[in-house]
Amino acid sequence: MRLVSTLLAAALVGAVSAPVAAAPVAPKVLVISMFKHEAANWLENEGLSDKIAIDGLSKDFPDVSCNDKGLCLVTTSMGYANAASSMMALVLSDKLDLTKTYVLIAGIAGVDPQNGTLGSAFWARYAIDGGLQWRIDDRKAPEGWTSGQFGMFSKAQGEKPGSRYGSEVYHLNEALAERAYELSKGVELADSDGAQAYRAHYPQEAAKAAPAVGICDTVSADQWWHGVALSRAMNDWAKVLTDGAADYCTTQQEDNATLTALARGSALGRIDMDRVAILRTASNFDQPYPGQAPQDSLNANSGGFGPSLTNAYRVGKAFTDAVLADWSAWEGGISAK
Template sequence: MQGRLKLAALFGLVAATLSGTWSLQARAGEPIKPKVLVITMFGEEAKPWLAGKKLDTKVKVPGLSGEYPEVSCDSEGLCLMTTAMGFSNAASSVAALVFGKQFDLGQTYFLIGGIAGVDPKDGTLGSALWARYVVDGGLRHDIDPRQIPQDWPDGMVALGAKRPGEKAGWGAGTEVYALSPALAEKAFGLTKSVELADGDDAAQYRSRYEEEAARGKPSVKLCDTVSLDTYWHGSKIGDAVERWTAQVSDGKANYCTTQMEDNATLTALKRGADAGLLDFSRIAVLRTASNFDREAPGQTAIDSLGAKSGGFMPSVTNAYRVGSALTDTIIADWDVWSAGVPR
């Protein structure tokens, strides 16, 4: 009997080892300690990570989206979660993980990685863009353009203000997040030479634009991103968002990508940082361009919105290629990165 018990214990230890040390932690009731947590927003963004990494340990987390109820981890220190799209899903899912008991995020680096629209003045389809500032495009008053005074540039008015350009009279406190410049610069430096995916359809479509950045091949850059639950499109709104970004950031931010989640995700992470559960300076935001956020010359905004630009597959591929170049470096050099971003 004793021999059979020892043999069973041995088989159990081997099985646990094969499934990764993180499952051992979970079975022992100890929190998992990711070195890097990748946050994606929907399944197609997560797919390259799941295909390219051995994320075999699955952890169900109460409070995650019913569509994406598990966090996937490997034995090296990489975890991946998917929030589902939009502000509500992003904030709720990230808060559930941060304030749950299953993960210790005290030393974790966070990579928010997904696709976005891109301003043709700053990038092209497939470009990978690291953010320095993340700006909420929706915390404001909005007057329909058909009802604005003739001398107004647009209907975007700061909260508590009376006209465009006036400073806000009040706010929510989540309008602008400044990310760690050291991490953003390091991420850019480590990934600027990554070979990026492109495609014939994307190359043909971007030739319709006049801007040099739009017509060029995809590249890795540093710029900024705007979050807005509304999937907006068109040059008129684009010009207004550009002005809004400069205003709300006191001229510090130059938006190049637009997406639907990042201020919400960062708000949940900031709450966690304020509670002493994570380090906000260890957050990087990477957005890759799946579409232009406005029409090309001779094209209507609605035609542009529905166009098949060929940018989707390069964008999800490059989010993984560029993002994993950073995460692989952090994990491989953890002895250095565990203490903070290397100089």
């Protein structure tokens, strides 16, 4: 009897002293960066000193960094596999409550000189997967085709394929993108002497102009493409998938992968996709200037890297500050059009 009593007492003591699980952190805004340089300005300027270790994040960036205002930052590592894996781990973590969180993807990108210039910042309405296509040798493409790229299981270029993967295109909340644009369009953007000199080589008016904030769309793929024909092909692809609605201007490696993980979380009731925004800033052009070889353009020091990093932070901060300063106006969400 004494042994039973002793065991019962020990069990009760253990139950009383067992640690209570911490309540999940509920960020008002979560910023997603892809590599350390994109994260640096947020970490250095926003007091993100609270670290939350999340199982399954990149070994290089194993923590979510937060401050006491409700702003958090996660860095996924670059490319589709890293972005999807990191975001899936984040979405499924019980350490976070993301049900009312605004998610801001803020990173750098290539830009079509028809639509923008080095240092410019663009809020996206559509994110299009540039890799989910069939491609044949461009030199063997049928007469009249602009490239060897066309939709999977379609018969001709320009024919809209069915959605076989479910991640071919994401239409973001345009009302949120427009609100973010209005909040940030007057932000003073960084530039550089190198970027000014480099953009002068381009004949397009948008490319020669000073950097600005705008709204246009983004195409994702792990493979970096470069050249006038490839840029036009991706623009055509974006229009095919969106029935002409998308206006391609930026190219990057992660967004459709990130959005797919977030969409999985939305299906589980853990994420509100109407609270997701994409901001991409231009670090380089997606094609050479006249007379320049594509490989030289791809490897050129265009002067856009530094300004694009700074502007991703400045423009993104205009949005995050607005949300944090007036949470009662944002907590209920922004209705999609």
